[in-house]
Amino acid sequence: MSFKNIIATSENGIGKITINRPSKLNALNKETIEELHTAFENLDADNETKVIIITGEGEKAFVAGADISEFANFSIEEGAQLAAQGQELLFDFVENLKTPVIAAVNGFALGGGLELAMSCHFRIASDNAKMGLPETSLGVIPGYGGTQRLPQLIGKGRAMELIMTAGMIDAETAKSYGLVNHVVSQAELLEFTKGIASKIMRNSPMAIGKAIKAINANYKDGVNGFETEIRNFGKCFGTEDFKEGTTAFLEKRKASFSGK
Numbered sequence: 001m002s003f004k005n006i007i008a009t010s011e012n013g014i015g016k017i018t019i020n021r022p023s024k025l026n027a028l029n030k031e032t033i034e035e036l037h038t039a040f041e042n043l044d045a046d047n048e049t050k051v052i053i054i055t056g057e058g059e060k061a062f063v064a065g066a067d068i069s070e071f072a073n074f075s076i077e078e079g080a081q082l083a084a085q086g087q088e089l090l091f092d093f094v095e096n097l098k099t100p101v102i103a104a105v106n107g108f109a110l111g112g113g114l115e116l117a118m119s120c121h122f123r124i125a126s127d128n129a130k131m132g133l134p135e136t137s138l139g140v141i142p143g144y145g146g147t148q149r150l151p152q153l154i155g156k157g158r159a160m161e162l163i164m165t166a167g168m169i170d171a172e173t174a175k176s177y178g179l180v181n182h183v184v185s186q187a188e189l190l191e192f193t194k195g196i197a198s199k200i201m202r203n204s205p206m207a208i209g210k211a212i213k214a215i216n217a218n219y220k221d222g223v224n225g226f227e228t229e230i231r232n233f234g235k236c237f238g239t240e241d242f243k244e245g246t247t248a249f250l251e252k253r254k255a256s257f258s259g260k
Contacts, residue, residue, distance in 0.1 A: 003039065004031065005029075005035050006020055006032065006035050006039060007057075008042070010043060010046060010048065013048060013049060013050040013201050014050070014052075014053060014201075015043035015046070015049040015052040015099075016053050016054075017039050017040070017054045017055075019057060022056075022057045024064075025061040025064030025108060026056040026057060027066060027067045028063055028065070028113070029066070030067075033089055034089065036090055037090050037093060040052065040093065040094055041093075044097045044098060050099070050100075050197075050205055051100050051102065051201060052097075052101045052102070053102050053104055053193050053194070054104065055106050055190065055193075056107060059107060059186060060107045060108065061109075062103070062105045062108065062117060063108075063109060064107075064108040065111035065112055065134070068138070079140075086112075086144050090144075091119040091144045092119070092145070094116070094119040094120060095119045095121075096213075097212070098208075098213075100197075100200055101119075101120040102123070102124060102196065102197060103117040103120040103123040103124070104124055104126075104193045105117055105129045105131070106126045106186060106189055107128060107186075109125075109130070110130070110131070110133070110134055110168070111133060111134055111135055114131050114132065115142060115144040115149070117131075118145065118146070118153060118179075121212065122181050123179065123181060124181060124189065124193050125175070125180040125189075126184065127172075127183055128171070128186055129170070129180075129183075130168045130170055130171075131179065132162060132166065132168035132169060133146045133150065134166040135163075135166070136163060136166045137166035147159075147163065150162065150163070150179075153177075153178055154179050171183045182196075203257070204239075204241035204244075205241070205257060205259035207239075207242075207245075210232040210233075210236060213228060213232055214229040214233075239260060240260040241258065244256060244257055244258070245257065
């Protein structure tokens, strides 16, 4: 896959997307969001890709925010459309992929960058990472899901403070808040993340996809997460992966999952 603003590869079952705008601290513009959608869509459709890792190019930033120059003069209607299109095209899209997505946060993750990391299924940070939603300092609010996902991850009070102060937190604070799962050195970040990806790849891709649906259901208005779990639990019984997993367990051997 060839893109202008990102690099997308897949090797040994692990897809890797690198946001490649280091001169702009990997800021998100419309074109980059569209390219990210295409890359995620292609990797999710590739049966050989079991896990996707997203990171930023360089040592300074994962994504340092949105490209403000693109929307500084927008009207009310244009602003609402910007948020709606971005959420549908990228942030909600990533959250609901059947393929697990891990954010390897390698520096600043601010504004849209933190929102992108939060849309991933979980996050690992380098020890130099800084995270925050500074939108209120620009006279606007987070528009790519930040006001919804941040409270889900760190609690309402902490999210209120972080958004209202437009402040930043370091990687260890983010870990203590539950915003990231692990903190490692920048030199170790990608290999550590690949190590977790390898553990995920031992398990049933089909079951993982259904687990993502069930977990996400708990955070959707009007959806009963328990009912979603029951329905997807039942569906597992009709799959090749269930037959292989249970047979391998009873035969005391390692399962070989097909993802079907």
